[in-house]
Amino acid sequence: MTIKTIExxxxxxxxxxxxxxxxxxxxxxxxxxxxxxxxxxxxxRNRVFVREGDGLRTQAFDPGKLSDPSxxxxxxxxxxxxxxIVTNGDQTDTIYEYLRRGETFxxxxxSRTFEPDVPNFTPRISGWMDASSAFSYRLSILxxxxxxxxxxHRMFFEYETPISGQGHLIHxxxxxxxxxxxxEGEPVTVEIPQDLEEMTQRIWDSLNEENRVSLFTRRIxxxxxxxxxxxxxxxx
Numbered sequence: 527m528t529i530k531t532i533e534x535x536x537x538x539x540x541x542x543x544x545x546x547x548x549x550x551x552x553x554x555x556x557x558x559x560x561x562x563x564x565x566x567x568x569x570x571r572n573r574v575f576v577r578e579g580d581g582l583r584t585q586a587f588d589p590g591k592l593s594d595p596s597x598x599x600x601x602x603x604x605x606x607x608x609x610x611i612v613t614n615g616d617q618t619d620t621i622y623e624y625l626r627r628g629e630t631f632x633x634x635x636x637s638r639t640f641e642p643d644v645p646n647f648t649p650r651i652s653g654w655m656d657a658s659s660a661f662s663y664r665l666s667i668l669x670x671x672x673x674x675x676x677x678x679h680r681m682f683f684e685y686e687t688p689i690s691g692q693g694h695l696i697h698x699x700x701x702x703x704x705x706x707x708x709x710e711g712e713p714v715t716v717e718i719p720q721d722l723e724e725m726t727q728r729i730w731d732s733l734n735e736e737n738r739v740s741l742f743t744r745r746i747x748x749x750x751x752x753x754x755x756x757x758x759x760x761x762x
Contacts, residue, residue, distance in 0.1 A: 536732035541702035544614040549693015549718035574759040580605040587761040608658040645705040657746040
């Protein structure tokens with residue numbers, strides 16, 4: 527198994543799109559979570575992250591320039607007890623409702639498909655974490671079959687008893703292009719630092735300066751659930 531640094535996983539990719547990183551600190555005491563968004567168009571770049579209760583939402587930085595909110599305004603992070611949901615779209619709400627009535631992360635995502643943004647058909651990436659002493663997490667990607675709008679591939683990755691100091695990163699795109707090529711393969715195994723400020727800055731510095739938009743990070747104590755959160759918005 528190849529373990530990459532944050533820089534090795536991100537810095538060489540001009541356009542990874544939107545990304546989720548879940549893992550655990552080297553001292554085995556904290557869960558780590560991050561979510562970032564990037565943009566090429568004015569509409570995609572016209573966004574900021576705003577805290578909403580224990581969760582997170584996107585909103586337009588300049589409401590007058592918002593042309594289409596359908597795929598860019600949503601709640602990336604929601605919390606249900608010790609469970610955290612993080613996604614790149616409105617499937618956050620789908621997962622939350624399924625979990626609330628006792629169904630599973632996978633059940634929720636089997637009801638969804640990739641985004642309808644022809645010709646990219648952007649994958650829907652999703653993460654779930656139990657940030658308690660029974661720490662575990664899952665990741666998923668829903669993607670088209672090579673750009674075929676009538677065929678969806680649903681992939682799920684489950685991580686039980688995760689290794690301290692390691693995490694897994696998944697993002698929407700392999701790089702820039704027209705159409706933009708979707709992520710391929712398993713989530714990337716990435717080293718997780720102990721310090722939240724360090725992780726936040728290293729992720730932000732590794733994202734392409736022109737295309738990066740916003741970053742959210744959180745560190746959660748597995749013993750008592752207390753959390754620290756950081757948000758970086760390019761537009762603020």
